[in-house]
Amino acid sequence: MHGSDVIEGLxxxxxxxxxxxxxxxxxxxxxxxxxxxxxxxxxASLYHLFGRHELKPVARFALVASFVFLxxxxxxxxxxxxxxxxxxxxxxxxxxxxxxxxxxFIYTLYLIIVGIEVWFSLREDLVARARSxxxxxxxxxxxxxxxxxxxxxxxxxxxxxxxSFFAAVGIPGACFLHGYVGFLFGAIKANPWWSTPLMxxxxxxxxxxSGISVLIFLYFFISRLRKVEVDPACxxxxxxxxxxxxxxxxxxxxxxxxxxxxxxxxxxxALSILISQKLHMTYTVLQLGLFSLVPFFLLGINAVARLPxxxxxxxxxxxxxxxxAQVLLMRWNVVIGGQLMSRSFRGYxxxxxxxxxxxxxxxxxxxxxxxxxxxxxxxQVVNLFPPDSAIGRWRTDKPPISSSSAx
Amino acid sequence: xxxxxFDTVREAVAPPAGGRDLGRRGFIKGGVALAAGxxxxxxxxxxxxxxxxxxxxxxxxWAFAIDTTKCIGCGSCVRACKAENDVPDGCFxxxxxxxxxxxxxKLHVQTEAEKTSAAWALGGLQKVTVxxxxxxxxxxxxxxxxxxxxxxxxxxxxxxxxxxxxxxxxVQVCPVGASYLSPDxxxxxxxxxCVGCGYCVQACPYGxxxxxxxxxxADKCTMCYHRISKGLKTAxxxxxxxxxxxxxxxxDPKSKIRQLLGTSRFKLLxxxxxxxxxxxYIGLDEEVR
Numbered sequence: 001m002h003g004s005d006v007i008e009g010l011x012x013x014x015x016x017x018x019x020x021x022x023x024x025x026x027x028x029x030x031x032x033x034x035x036x037x038x039x040x041x042x043x044a045s046l047y048h049l050f051g052r053h054e055l056k057p058v059a060r061f062a063l064v065a066s067f068v069f070l071x072x073x074x075x076x077x078x079x080x081x082x083x084x085x086x087x088x089x090x091x092x093x094x095x096x097x098x099x100x101x102x103x104x105f106i107y108t109l110y111l112i113i114v115g116i117e118v119w120f121s122l123r124e125d126l127v128a129r130a131r132s133x134x135x136x137x138x139x140x141x142x143x144x145x146x147x148x149x150x151x152x153x154x155x156x157x158x159x160x161x162x163x164s165f166f167a168a169v170g171i172p173g174a175c176f177l178h179g180y181v182g183f184l185f186g187a188i189k190a191n192p193w194w195s196t197p198l199m200x201x202x203x204x205x206x207x208x209x210s211g212i213s214v215l216i217f218l219y220f221f222i223s224r225l226r227k228v229e230v231d232p233a234c235x236x237x238x239x240x241x242x243x244x245x246x247x248x249x250x251x252x253x254x255x256x257x258x259x260x261x262x263x264x265x266x267x268x269x270a271l272s273i274l275i276s277q278k279l280h281m282t283y284t285v286l287q288l289g290l291f292s293l294v295p296f297f298l299l300g301i302n303a304v305a306r307l308p309x310x311x312x313x314x315x316x317x318x319x320x321x322x323x324x325a326q327v328l329l330m331r332w333n334v335v336i337g338g339q340l341m342s343r344s345f346r347g348y349x350x351x352x353x354x355x356x357x358x359x360x361x362x363x364x365x366x367x368x369x370x371x372x373x374x375x376x377x378x379x380q381v382v383n384l385f386p387p388d389s390a391i392g393r394w395r396t397d398k399p400p401i402s403s404s405s406a407x
Numbered sequence: 408x409x410x411x412x413f414d415t416v417r418e419a420v421a422p423p424a425g426g427r428d429l430g431r432r433g434f435i436k437g438g439v440a441l442a443a444g445x446x447x448x449x450x451x452x453x454x455x456x457x458x459x460x461x462x463x464x465x466x467x468x469w470a471f472a473i474d475t476t477k478c479i480g481c482g483s484c485v486r487a488c489k490a491e492n493d494v495p496d497g498c499f500x501x502x503x504x505x506x507x508x509x510x511x512x513k514l515h516v517q518t519e520a521e522k523t524s525a526a527w528a529l530g531g532l533q534k535v536t537v538x539x540x541x542x543x544x545x546x547x548x549x550x551x552x553x554x555x556x557x558x559x560x561x562x563x564x565x566x567x568x569x570x571x572x573x574x575x576x577x578v579q580v581c582p583v584g585a586s587y588l589s590p591d592x593x594x595x596x597x598x599x600x601c602v603g604c605g606y607c608v609q610a611c612p613y614g615x616x617x618x619x620x621x622x623x624x625a626d627k628c629t630m631c632y633h634r635i636s637k638g639l640k641t642a643x644x645x646x647x648x649x650x651x652x653x654x655x656x657x658x659d660p661k662s663k664i665r666q667l668l669g670t671s672r673f674k675l676l677x678x679x680x681x682x683x684x685x686x687x688y689i690g691l692d693e694e695v696r
Contacts, residue, residue, distance in 0.1 A: 013537035015567075015614030016499045022605040022618060082603015082623025089583040089602050100582035100606050189680055190576060190612035343614050344696050346537055 012347025021339045021351040024359040026076035028331045029367060031181045031203065032210065033073045035327060038178035039211010040066035041114065041170055043238070048167035054233040057391060060121055061384040062215050065375055066174075067118045070111055072371045079367070080359060099180075099187045106180055110173045117166035120159045125382040127151050178207040185334060192267035193274065193338040198256050202330075205249035210327035212242045216320035218375075219391075220313070228390040232309060236302075239316040243299035246323055250292045253330075270345040278340050278348050283333045291326035295319035462636045467591035468657040469630055469685070472667050473566050476690035477651035480505055480564035482546040487646030489544065491631060498617040500628040501568045501643055502542035506694055507551060509534045509558040533560070535694050565695050566652065568643070569594060569615040569628035570676060570684030577607035577616060586625065592657070592685060593632055598624045612677050613684075630654060657685075 010019065040062045046052040047059035055062075078084050091108075094101035127149045130141035142149070182203025185194040216238050223230045257275070260268055275283060298315040301307070307315065340348050354360040378384065385392035480503050488494060488501045510533055538552045551559060571594045572578075578586045578594060585601035588594055601624040608616045608625060616627045631641035635654065639645075644652045655664030667689070674691040675684050688695070 013504070013539065016497075016502050016539055016542040017608075017617045018614045019497070022608045077604075080604075082605070082618050082625075083601065086583075086600070086602045089585075089600060093583050093600065095581055095584035097579050098582040098584075098606070099580060100604065103582070184606075188576075188580075188610055190610055339609075343612055344537065346535070346696075 009350035010347060012342070013344055014342035014347040014349050015344055018339075018342050019349055021336060021349065023335055023339060024080065024351075025332075025336075025353040025361065025364050026080040026359045026367075028328075028335045029076040029364050030073060030080075031178075031207075031335070032328055032331045033069050033076070033368070033371070034178055034181055035203070035207030035210045035331075036214050037066050037069040037073060037114075037211070038174040038204070038207040039209065039213075040069065040215055041174045041211070042208055043212055043215055043241075045167040045171050045174075046241070048164055049171070052237060054231075054237045056386055057231045057234045057389040058215055058219050058238070058385075060386065061218070062211075063114070063121060064118055064378055064384055065215065065218065065371075066211075067114045068371045068375045068378070070107075070114055071374070072367065074107065075367050075370075076364070079363065099184050102180065106177055110170070110177045113166050113170045113173050117163055117170060120162040120166070122382050123159055124151055124156070129381065175204055179204045185338070190343055191338050191341075192260075192265075192271060193341060194334065196256060196260075198252060199334075202249065202252050202256065205245055205252060206327045206330050208245045209242065209249050209323050212238055212245065213320040213323040213327070216242065216316060217324060220317050220320075223391050226391060226394040228394050230313065230391070231389060232313075235313060235316055239299055239312075239319070240303050242316075242319065242323065243296075243303050246292070246295060246299070246326075250288065250296070253288070267345060270341055274337060274341045274348065278350075279333050279337045282329050283337065287326055287329040287333055291322045291329065295322045295326070464590040466656075466658060469571065469592045469635065469654065470657045470664055470668075471568060471571065471630060471686040472653045472655075472664050472671075472673070472689060473568075473686065474651050474653070474667075474671075474689040475563055475565050475692070475695075477649045478503065478564040478566055478647075479649055479651075480543060480547045481648065482543040483646040483648060484566060484643035484652060485542050485544045487642040488628075491634075491642035492629070494626075495620050498620065498626070499542040500615075500626075501566060502539055503547075504537055504539045504565045504567060504695075505543075505547050505552065505562065506565065506692065507536045507538075507553055507562045508560045508694065509536070509553050509555075510560045511558065563692065565688075565691070566643075567613065567615070568686060569630070570613055570682065570686040571628075571630060573683035573685060574681060576610040576612065576680075576682055580606045580610040582606060589632075591636075593630050594627075595629055595632065596625055596627065598622070601625050612680050612682065 043055060044059050044063035044066060047055040048063075078087055081087055088104075090101060091104035094104070123145065126141055126145045128151075130138055130145050130149055133141055179200040182200035185191075185203075186196055186199025188194045216235065219230055219235070219238075260271060295318075298319045302312050302315045302319075336351055340351065342348065353364070355362055357363070375384075383392055387393065482503060484501055485499070485503060492500055494500050534553075536552050538547070540547065547564075551562075553559065571592065573588070573592070575586070575588060575594050578588050581587075581601075582604060583600055583602055585597045586594065586607050587597065603618055603623040603625065605618055605625070608618060611627075616625055618624070619626045631639075631643075634641060641652075641654055644654055653663055653667055655662035655667075657665060659665065664687075668687055671689045673687040673689050675687065676691075677696060678684075
């Protein structure tokens with residue numbers, strides 16, 4: 001066919017304006033980062049609100065991680081905008097009928113909620129730092145404490161109550177923020193790969209999966225760097241939650257695909273080729289195959305069998321890494337996959353992100369790395385782990401800025 | 408309404424391109440001359456705008472009609488549109504698709520799967536090949552886009568433009584209201600407001616939108632608003648040598664489009680999506696989406 005002869009990477013017929021994929025790897029990264037936010041926040045809330053005390057070693061870390069990811073979530077969006085200097089138009093002149101117009105408000109509201117919760121949970125540490133430092137550093141810490149260094153029984157109680165309150169308010173916030181991201185895609189009737197009411201639930205569940213996974217990964221990683229043992233009860237609880245949420249997530253995705261396949265609509269003819277050819281590797285083999293089945297079995301065995309601790313931890317760690325990849329692939333398959341199929345249902349385009357492009361892989365990697373570096377910076381200032389845990393004691397045993405360790 | 412007029416005013420008052428090193432006296436002289444020239448130009452321009460017959464939005468409800476039985480795939484419309492609207496390379500406000508439908512001569516060797524396909528339901532193995540080389544900017548190659556030209560059952564051309572939907576998904580999803588339905592029935596984009604998020608590009612079921620590669624805003628067919636609001640034809644209608652394209656005011660019973668739609672049977676593209684498109688296709692084949 002001429003279409004495929006003229007431009008490389010095209011098969012069949014695509015509308016001429018569809019040759020280039022408009023939403024790039026940046027739009028893959030955006031729901032991925034917001035997913036980490038929502039997932040990490042829910043772990044923090046499991047401790048603060050739902051009394052899962054075995055999660056205490058990672059609860060505060062989860063909360064701060066959530067906040068840090070949240071700060072950087074809009075960055076890929078900004079980088080993607082055709083006219084980024086007009087970004088605030090979305091809040092100044094929002095179009096009430098647009099699914100996207102709510103983003104600025106939902107994001108800001110959630111940022112405020114998480115920001116307040118983080119501040120109250122870190123306040124006592126900031127006060128301690130303000131008291132132990134001098135000069136400019138002290139001034140900065142005093143400013144961070146809003147120049148009130150009172151810490152007593154009463155303030156402790158208030159801090160705790162405020163944190164609990166915002167943990168409660170934040171849960172619907174997290175669900176809304178990320179469910180909403182799914183809705184942005186699910187509401188596009190022009191695209192049969194996106195248009196499903198299940199989309200927001202799938203996004204939400206995969207967000208929780210990725211959030212728990214990133215916490216498990218970081219917890220193991222930091223513990224390894226500090227040469228301390230992870231807390232077995234905490235890891236076990238995280239692993240079990242991860243298993244449960246990943247089952248729900250994958251089951252819903254499979255149900256979704258089964259139902260459109262069974263309905264055999266006109267679109268299915270084109271969608272089946274998308275799944276079996278264009279997304280064969282990223283969707284069928286990797287996302288639903290390797291990176292779902294293996295963690296399912298590893299976490300399942302871990303949940304029901306009595307494994308030696310080292311094996312159990314290895315299974316959990318490997319599953320977390322694979323599920324992080326699984327969710328990233330899910331974002332890719334939705335965002336990019338949905339654009340590969342022409343709305344003529346007669347052809348497919350292709351997309352490979354450039355390395356050095358404005359919206360290329362290096363920029364994506366930088367955007368994704370910065371939150372981790374900021375997390376490391378915050379960790380140097382305040383202890384993100386409880387002082388009575390092994391990973392937290394490392395802080396009191398050693399001066400904060402001593403080794404080459406990085407989190 | 409008169410976007411072009413204002414653009415021309417802007418161009419008229421803009422300093423000439425390419426600076427020279429002028430002395431202070433030269434600079435002042437030049438400045439005065441430029442200001443005077445610009446003032447005169449502006450005055451002339453505003454007079455010209457004022458002298459145009461008053462265009463009332465409320466009296467209009469624009470629509471487009473395409474007679475696919477007439478199109479010969481010459482691509483004149485695509486070239487005219489590109490020239491008139493300065494459409495960037497690789498982007499298209501209008502394009503022409505060629506459908507070549509073949510029938511397999513080996514009708515009696517279908518597999519079971521093929522028997523249940525839509526093609527079988529249509530009375531035989533039917534293969535549809537669609538091509539659109541560079542939007543048909545240079546028309547189509549004379550050779551058939553299929554291996555064996557003898558198998559061709561039928562072939563036809565289908566021009567495409569923005570459907571200017573009455574309930575447009577692009578207008579619905581635009582987060583800043585830059586895409587809007589004008590009171591006279593056209594879907595337009597406010598370039599001063601658009602943030603270039605591309606949500607409208609995703610939402611359009613017809614693939615008519617693109618992000619301008621240089622300026623970053625969303626762009627598409629305006630039905631040559633700058634022309635039709637002055638009583639002129641759209642560039643593509645003007646250029647079509649066979650009269651395959653027509654446009655007009657649905658509120659005017661005497662308009663060409665009302666007469667055309669009143670005497671023809673037409674179809675819409677993807678009506679099941681509820682977008683209420685206002686581009687009416689005469690002689691549209693079932694295979695066109």
